[in-house]
Amino acid sequence: MKLADVAWSDTMSIGITSLDNEHKVLAQKLELLKLCSNMNEPMEALLNLFDDLIETLHIHFTHEELIFKNISYPGLKQHAQVHAAILKKIKNYRDQLSNSTNQDDFRKILLFLDASIGGHLSLEDAKVKDFIHRAE
Numbered sequence: 001m002k003l004a005d006v007a008w009s010d011t012m013s014i015g016i017t018s019l020d021n022e023h024k025v026l027a028q029k030l031e032l033l034k035l036c037s038n039m040n041e042p043m044e045a046l047l048n049l050f051d052d053l054i055e056t057l058h059i060h061f062t063h064e065e066l067i068f069k070n071i072s073y074p075g076l077k078q079h080a081q082v083h084a085a086i087l088k089k090i091k092n093y094r095d096q097l098s099n100s101t102n103q104d105d106f107r108k109i110l111l112f113l114d115a116s117i118g119g120h121l122s123l124e125d126a127k128v129k130d131f132i133h134r135a136e
Helices: 015-040 043-070 074-099 103-135
Strands: none
Touching: 015 043, 015 103, 043 074, 043 103, 074 103
16 A cells, blocks of 8 residues: 655745644654554554644644634634544544554555645645735
8 A cells, every 4th residue: 555755845835934844743743654654663653653643733733723813814714624624533543543453454544644634735725825825
């Protein structure tokens, strides 16, 4: 199963340094999680990294929503709903993994993480970038 590369690139920048830095950290943590999974690290280690990613994602989403509120981003409500849906699904997956020792189950969840986090950075956050540049 081939996972997409969510490595940071400057094209993902939205022009808000603090958020761009957080996006870089999220991409790095996701890449580390994939690397450790590919190296067949023990499930306990993978779950610890996964928990760290979830916590980082929650903090980031909260910070991002606060900034979007401060810049009067008109799509904030919908953006926050996307954040909530991603976190809910990720936490559900985490709960499922609590009862699994199967690395393949974990790799399937990594596919979702790739799509949701990578897609969110490149699609949803790009809308904010457009909004910021129109306001300048």
